[in-house]
Amino acid sequence: MARFGGKQGSRKYVLALSCVSLLGIALVADFLWASSSSSSSSSSLSTNSPYYWSESIGASLDSSIAVASKASKSSKVKEALVSKGLNATFADIPAPQLEWEKMAEAPVPRLDGAALQIKDQLFVFAGYRTIDEVHSHVDIYNFTDNTWGGRFDMPKEMAHSHLGMATDGRYIYVVTGQYGPQCRGPTARNFVLDTEEKVWEDLPPLPIPRYAPATQLWRGRLHVMGGSKEDRHEPALEHWSLAVKDGKALEKEWRSEIPIPRGGPHRACVVVNDQLLVIGGQEGDFMAKPGSPIFKCSRRNEVVYSDVYMLDEGQKWKRLPPMPKPNSHIEFAWQIVNNSIIIAGGTTEKHPVTKRIILVGEVFRFNLDSMEWSVIGRMPYRIKTTLTGFWNGWLYFTSGQRDRGPNDPTPKKVVGEMWRTKLHL
Ligand SMILES: *[C@@H]1O[C@H](CO)[C@@H](O)[C@H](O)[C@H]1NC(C)=O
Numbered sequence: 001m002a003r004f005g006g007k008q009g010s011r012k013y014v015l016a017l018s019c020v021s022l023l024g025i026a027l028v029a030d031f032l033w034a035s036s037s038s039s040s041s042s043s044s045l046s047t048n049s050p051y052y053w054s055e056s057i058g059a060s061l062d063s064s065i066a067v068a069s070k071a072s073k074s075s076k077v078k079e080a081l082v083s084k085g086l087n088a089t090f091a092d093i094p095a096p097q098l099e100w101e102k103m104a105e106a107p108v109p110r111l112d113g114a115a116l117q118i119k120d121q122l123f124v125f126a127g128y129r130t131i132d133e134v135h136s137h138v139d140i141y142n143f144t145d146n147t148w149g150g151r152f153d154m155p156k157e158m159a160h161s162h163l164g165m166a167t168d169g170r171y172i173y174v175v176t177g178q179y180g181p182q183c184r185g186p187t188a189r190n191f192v193l194d195t196e197e198k199v200w201e202d203l204p205p206l207p208i209p210r211y212a213p214a215t216q217l218w219r220g221r222l223h224v225m226g227g228s229k230e231d232r233h234e235p236a237l238e239h240w241s242l243a244v245k246d247g248k249a250l251e252k253e254w255r256s257e258i259p260i261p262r263g264g265p266h267r268a269c270v271v272v273n274d275q276l277l278v279i280g281g282q283e284g285d286f287m288a289k290p291g292s293p294i295f296k297c298s299r300r301n302e303v304v305y306s307d308v309y310m311l312d313e314g315q316k317w318k319r320l321p322p323m324p325k326p327n328s329h330i331e332f333a334w335q336i337v338n339n340s341i342i343i344a345g346g347t348t349e350k351h352p353v354t355k356r357i358i359l360v361g362e363v364f365r366f367n368l369d370s371m372e373w374s375v376i377g378r379m380p381y382r383i384k385t386t387l388t389g390f391w392n393g394w395l396y397f398t399s400g401q402r403d404r405g406p407n408d409p410t411p412k413k414v415v416g417e418m419w420r421t422k423l424h425l
């Protein structure tokens with residue numbers, strides 16, 4: 001099993017730490033990266049293994065399983081990184097611990113689902129349950145009485161994860177996304193949900209399927225940009241829009257718009273003060289192992305960004321101040337509160353030595369009055385692709401994949417927990 005490969009890796013790593021120079025560490029890390037990708041690709045995982053999920057998507061594909069926890073605990077390694085000038089963007093940023101209250105858990109755990117809030121309801125869509133099982137339904141959380149309910153089905157043809165989504169306050173527009181489990185590719189099919197009648201309709205398909213594109217409604221048009229191409233990995237720069245009103249497309253085809261300077265999936269896309277902003281994200285992602293009949297996920301290089309772009313008058317992309325650290329997997333992890341954008345959790349750059357995936361546990365604020373970023377607090381744990389809501393002064397988050405513990409920022413359990421904290425901006 002891949003986990004075994006990871007343990008081997010950690011022994012090599014400890015050995016390296018104790019007897020060779022920093023240069024040696026870097027070389028061994030490169031070797032681990034190469035050797036464990038081959039060991040993980042030859043592994044066969046059983047669906048009832050307790051390590052199944054994390055092995056599959058978060059950990060073993062990420063090169064060396066036991067290494068990061070050792071590394072993050074070791075102040076030697078931290079000092080070494082600093083003295084060698086290695087990039088420490090993976091580190092937690094000091095932040096106050098907010099007071100969090102645990103609410104009712106979602107009916108199912110989910111990863112890479114989607115959620116949008118309409119008044120006192122959070123509509124939560126799709127997502128992986130395990131790497132081999134995806135959801136095809138909607139759950140609703142009611143912020144007034146803090147309960148879950150109202151489950152209904154999604155159309156059979158609708159993607160199950162990595163969707164683009166936007167709402168006008170009644171209709172929810174659902175764009176492309178990954179169809180099926182593991183690392184299958186995206187569909188071009190688009191839908192619209194009338195949240196009052198719970199009725200689904202079709203929208204014209206995208207010119208080309210996209211994986212986790214930035215999506216938002218802006219000045220009467222549904223904008224879809226970036227994401228990955230059909231292999232899930234290669235960043236796409238294209239940007240399309242479609243005129244929509246009250247759940248109907250006003251045009252038969254998508255219109256080409258000015259391409260985004262940096263493509264890639266998992267960004268926050270926000271319209272605020274009549275401006276369209278695209279925040280964070282990454283280039284590259286897991287993709288299907290060539291020839292795998294189940295499209296088995298296999299890790300590829302990813303680079304995470306802190307970039308913020310604004311579509312100035314729809315004519316050109318303008319850079320705004322970047323996030324305090326690179327951050328991705330935040331497409332539904334943001335809220336607008338008192339002229340600030342609040343972003344909870346995510347993933348940052350991989351650990352520079354171990355190459356492990358590093359989750360984010362900070363709550364960020366972008367103050368649109370001062371155009372400044374800050375870190376306003378820490379979550380109960382680090383988590384990616386979490387789904388947020390805001391109601392009566394409370395910031396809520398549910399679902400996603402959380403860390404292994406306070407001292408280990410690598411991904412493990414997929415959760416359905418719901419938490420809230422009172423915000424004071
Ligand atoms: C660290 O990485 C980030 C994101 O990749 C990059 O923007 C930044 O310039 C890097 N810093 C250093 C000191 O290399």
Ligand SMILES: *[C@@H]1O[C@H](CO)[C@@H](O)[C@H](O)[C@H]1NC(C)=O
Nearest residue numbers: 119120121142143144145146
């Ligand atoms: C949410 O719960 C409250 C209290 O039970 C109820 O009055 C309200 O109608 C619910 N909202 C929706 C949209 O069902």
Ligand SMILES: *[C@@H]1O[C@H](CO)[C@@H](O)[C@H](O)[C@H]1NC(C)=O
Nearest residue numbers: 337338393394422423424425
């Ligand atoms: C937003 O601003 C209002 C008015 O200043 C204030 O009463 C409220 O507490 C603020 N909300 C948050 C979440 O800080």
